[in-house]
Structure formats: structure tokens, C-alpha cells
Amino acid sequence: SLASLSYLDLNLHRLQALSLHADVLPQYKQEAPKTPPHIILHYSAFKTIWDWIILILTGYTAVMVPFNVAFKFKTMDDVSFIVTDSIVDVIFFIDIVLNFHTTFVGPNGEVISDPSIIRVNYLKGWFVIDLLSCLPYDVFNAFQPESTDGGISSLFSALKVVRLLRIGRVARKVDQYLEYGAALLILMIFGFVLLAHWMACVWYTIGLRDLDLEIWYGWIPRLANDSLEPKNWTKNTYQSLLPDKSMAYLTSLYFTLSLLTSVGFGNIAPYTEGEKAVVVVFMLL
Incomplete structure (x- = not known):
């Protein structure tokens, strides 16, 4: 009916506004394409919510990683920081798994849902950076014996800065909001x-x-x-x-x-x- 079509149209516009992907849907095709059961549409409600969670955790990483490195929170006395960072690392690892099963928009504006193409595209793109950013450096550093060389401890502390590469996720997802004055001011x-x-x-x-x-x-x-x-x-x-x-x-x-x-x-x-x-x-x- 006309009312149900208007309702679907309204939900689609809301989803596009909240989505962190610049190209949400192909311009010429508004209906959802047929995808394998284990493939997630990059503009679905679940992926939109998940992207916002990743965005918030990226902000946490940008604040806490330099703080932990500078103020040397690396012992078991600081277990709360280690547990929190470990949980964040697990969530980012789950995000890597999801990226292997998420569609993307091809060069011609079509939604790519072929699993093999998705895997190759992600492996050639952000996979290495995402993997390096979610390694549990805090766990490695915390469980070192007291006799461990200080140079190794310093190395793990320095490697934690690699997590700041997660900021690349923000840069490639929030650029669409720069046209809005309020969003630009907040950023x-x-x-x-x-x-x-x-x-x-x-x-x-x-x-x-x-x-x-x-x-x-x-x-x-x-x-x-x-x-x-x-x-x-x-x-x-x-x-x-x-x-x-x-x-x-x-x-x-x-x-x-x-x-x-x-x-x-x-x-x-x-x-x-x-x-x-x-x-x-x-x-x-």
C-alpha cells in the first residue's frame, strides 16, 4: 500500500543518515540485493549500529593509548586498564571477522556480495592495519617476568601506539558529515x-x-x-x-x-x- 511504501522510504532515509558509509546504496537500485546467508549488507541496521560502536571505541583508543604509554600503566596493579583494553581488542577483532562478510560498493556503483571478492578486497585494503591495531600489547607487557629486559618492555609500550591506526576508520567514515555545520563544529x-x-x-x-x-x-x-x-x-x-x-x-x-x-x-x-x-x-x- 501507499502508507507502507512511505514508511519504508522514511526508514531508508533514516538509515542513510545514520550510516557511516559514504556510499550507502547504489543510486539506481533501492531494493536490497540477494546475498548469501552469511553476508551482511553494509547499509543494514545491524552494521550501522556496529559502526557507531566501533567509532566510539576508536575515540576511546585515541584518548587512552597515548595516556597509557606516557604514564606507563603496564603492571598488574593497573588490571582495570588491561581488562578494558582487552575487551576493546576483542571487539575490534570481531570487527575484522565481520569485514570479511560485509558487502561494499563497487567502482560502478553496484553492491558487491560475492564472498571471495569481499575477502580479496579487504585483504588488499585495511586488513593489515586493522590486525596490527587489535593485537593485545597490554597482555604481552603485563605478563612479562620481572627479570625481562627493559628494552622489550619499552618495545611493547611503543607498539601500543600502533593502535592509533584505528583513527583511519574514522577518517574514512565520517567525511560525509563534514557538510553539516554542527557536526563539523563537534569534530x-x-x-x-x-x-x-x-x-x-x-x-x-x-x-x-x-x-x-x-x-x-x-x-x-x-x-x-x-x-x-x-x-x-x-x-x-x-x-x-x-x-x-x-x-x-x-x-x-x-x-x-x-x-x-x-x-x-x-x-x-x-x-x-x-x-x-x-x-x-x-x-x-
């Missing part, structure tokens, strides 16, 4: 805050590096002097004298936001050569 705000967060993690990492080099006049010792009043800074005792991680992160974020929005207020400033070099890069950005 710009999120991008600005994310940049400040990444810079804060780098700022803290540089401060720790200077301490490892026994440079005791950087921004972290000065922060500790203001809050904890340590007496003897040495290579063996500075770990116990460091400000707690929440205080260090808030101070780092405060500094990078003040640097991005103005020229800084001077209460947190670069002192060592490494800190000044990083701030020069930040200011150029």
Missing part, C-alpha cells in the same frame, strides 16, 4: 581537545626522559618542589618523589591548553633543552 572541538591531550602525554614523557638523564631542573622536579617538597633528588630516589599521575596529567593538560589558546602563563614553563625543543614544535603546531 573540530574533539580534534582540538584530542591534540591537547596528545601534547600533554608528550610533555610528561619528555619530563620523565630528562629525569632518567639526571636532569633535575625540569618542569616535573619544579612541580614536585611546589607540591611535595622533596629534599634529595637522585637517580635512585626520584621515582618515590614524583607527583602522582593525576596531578602530573592535569598539570600537563593545563600547560598544553594554555599554550594552544594563548602563549602560556609562565607558571608551567620549559626549562631543559628537550622541553624547549618540544614546546617549539607545539607552538609551531
Whole structure:
């Protein structure tokens, strides 16, 4: 009937608006093509909801991976972070499996539902990046014995940054929303805050590096002097004298936001050569 056709049309438009795929349906064919039972249509309601879940988890990854690497959450005392990241890794692995069974739009605008073509297309495309981004680096790092070489531990911490490749998923799916002013504003705000967060993690990492080099006049010792009043800074005792991680992160974020929005207020400033070099890069950005 006419009413049922209008209802289906309305649902189709809603689905197209929510979908994270630029090419939702072929222009010349609105009815669903016949597909094998194990193949998922890329514009179906299930795939649309799943893509939004992946998008949210990608945002979580973009925030938490640099934070965990910079602040070195890698021991069993930080089990909540490890469990959460492991769950996220499992979901991203399931997404890889689903991508092997999801249709895509071909070069001529047709919906490709042949399983062999879908597999080849995904293997030639984003499969390697998606696989590298969901490996359980936290689990590898957490279960290392205490006698393990520190270089291996540092390697696993650095490899966790590979997870940021998941941001490529966002870049290839949200570009269709850039034509809407409100969506563009939200994306710009999120991008600005994310940049400040990444810079804060780098700022803290540089401060720790200077301490490892026994440079005791950087921004972290000065922060500790203001809050904890340590007496003897040495290579063996500075770990116990460091400000707690929440205080260090808030101070780092405060500094990078003040640097991005103005020229800084001077209460947190670069002192060592490494800190000044990083701030020069930040200011150029």
C-alpha cells in the first residue's frame, strides 16, 4: 500500500543518515540485493549500529593509548586498564571477522556480495592495519617476568601506539558529515581537545626522559618542589618523589591548553633543552 511504501522510504532515509558509509546504496537500485546467508549488507541496521560502536571505541583508543604509554600503566596493579583494553581488542577483532562478510560498493556503483571478492578486497585494503591495531600489547607487557629486559618492555609500550591506526576508520567514515555545520563544529572541538591531550602525554614523557638523564631542573622536579617538597633528588630516589599521575596529567593538560589558546602563563614553563625543543614544535603546531 501507499502508507507502507512511505514508511519504508522514511526508514531508508533514516538509515542513510545514520550510516557511516559514504556510499550507502547504489543510486539506481533501492531494493536490497540477494546475498548469501552469511553476508551482511553494509547499509543494514545491524552494521550501522556496529559502526557507531566501533567509532566510539576508536575515540576511546585515541584518548587512552597515548595516556597509557606516557604514564606507563603496564603492571598488574593497573588490571582495570588491561581488562578494558582487552575487551576493546576483542571487539575490534570481531570487527575484522565481520569485514570479511560485509558487502561494499563497487567502482560502478553496484553492491558487491560475492564472498571471495569481499575477502580479496579487504585483504588488499585495511586488513593489515586493522590486525596490527587489535593485537593485545597490554597482555604481552603485563605478563612479562620481572627479570625481562627493559628494552622489550619499552618495545611493547611503543607498539601500543600502533593502535592509533584505528583513527583511519574514522577518517574514512565520517567525511560525509563534514557538510553539516554542527557536526563539523563537534569534530573540530574533539580534534582540538584530542591534540591537547596528545601534547600533554608528550610533555610528561619528555619530563620523565630528562629525569632518567639526571636532569633535575625540569618542569616535573619544579612541580614536585611546589607540591611535595622533596629534599634529595637522585637517580635512585626520584621515582618515590614524583607527583602522582593525576596531578602530573592535569598539570600537563593545563600547560598544553594554555599554550594552544594563548602563549602560556609562565607558571608551567620549559626549562631543559628537550622541553624547549618540544614546546617549539607545539607552538609551531
